[in-house]
Amino acid sequence: MLVSHLDMSSRCPILSFVDIKWKLGVAMSSDTCRSLKYPYVTVTLKVADPSGQITDKSFEMTVPQFKNFFRQFKEMAAVLETV
Amino acid sequence: FGRLLKTDMDLNQLEAFLTAQTKKQGGITSDQAAVIAKFWKNHRIKIHESLINQSRWDNVLKNMNWRVDLKSQSRHIDQINTPVAIVEMELGKNGQESEFLCLEFDEAKVSQMLKKLSEIEESMTLLTQTA
Numbered sequence: 451m452l453v454s455h456l457d458m459s460s461r462c463p464i465l466s467f468v469d470i471k472w473k474l475g476v477a478m479s480s481d482t483c484r485s486l487k488y489p490y491v492t493v494t495l496k497v498a499d500p501s502g503q504i505t506d507k508s509f510e511m512t513v514p515q516f517k518n519f520f521r522q523f524k525e526m527a528a529v530l531e532t533v
Numbered sequence: 534f535g536r537l538l539k540t541d542m543d544l545n546q547l548e549a550f551l552t553a554q555t556k557k558q559g560g561i562t563s564d565q566a567a568v569i570a571k572f573w574k575n576h577r578i579k580i581h582e583s584l585i586n587q588s589r590w591d592n593v594l595k596n597m598n599w600r601v602d603l604k605s606q607s608r609h610i611d612q613i614n615t616p617v618a619i620v621e622m623e624l625g626k627n628g629q630e631s632e633f634l635c636l637e638f639d640e641a642k643v644s645q646m647l648k649k650l651s652e653i654e655e656s657m658t659l660l661t662q663t664a
Contacts, residue, residue: 461621461633461635462621462633462634462635463635464619464635464636464637465634465635465636465637466636466637466638466642467636467637467638467642467646469645470645470646470649472649472652472653474653474656474657474660476660477585477588480584480587480588482584482587482588483581483584483587483588486584486585486588488585489657489660489661490589491653491657492591493653495634495636497634497636507592507624507634508591508592509591509592509593509594509622509624510589510591510592510593510594511593511594512585513657513661515593515594516650516653516654516657517654518597519594519597519650520647520650520653520654522597522599523643523646523647523650524647526599526601526618526620526638526643527640527643527644527647529601529616529618530601530616530617530618530639530640530643531640533601533603533616
């Protein structure tokens with residue numbers, strides 16, 4: 451039985467979430483701009499493949515991207531509760 | 534413009550800078566200064582965003598989709614149905630092909646995630662408060 455929220459076919463093998471590490475930083479300046487001053491969060495997800503092997507996947511998010519990310523997980527929690 | 538981009542001047546700094554330029558020999562006229570000021574005011578945010586993007590060369594989260602499945606696990610004669618969330622994240626670096634990451638979360642894992650995300654949000658709020 452499938453409860454599909456979005457029509458989404460799996461483009462990749464499904465791994466399971468193990469843990470998340472995070473780091474919040476502020477980019478102050480760069481070679482192209484001396485005054486950047488934007489906060490961003492770097493997240494590392496620990497994921498396990500079906501055989502149990504663990505890998506790290508890292509990526510960055512700006513503040514608005516993070517807020518959207520957080521909001522989506524809250525929605526997920528709400529749906530999981532009602533199913 | 535090079536100078537404006539490098540320092541990302543705010544409007545006060547801009548006025549001071551342009552006034553100085555009009556006073557210089559071989560500098561700009563006050564009409565030219567007005568045009569530059571108007572342009573900068575209108576485009577500064579877009580330009581700033583573009584500069585920010587140029588400095589993000591590690592993996593960024595480009596897109597995210599998710600759905601909830603009901604997973605059937607046959608333990609005994611009765612089937613146990615557990616809801617799981619399947620999340621597809623599109624990760625990539627600037628100008629490079631995306632990598633898709635598909636993850637499965639049960640309710641406990643989503644809770645774990647939410648707890649950590651709350652920590653991040655708390656830190657972000659503190660950061661913007663003290664800025």
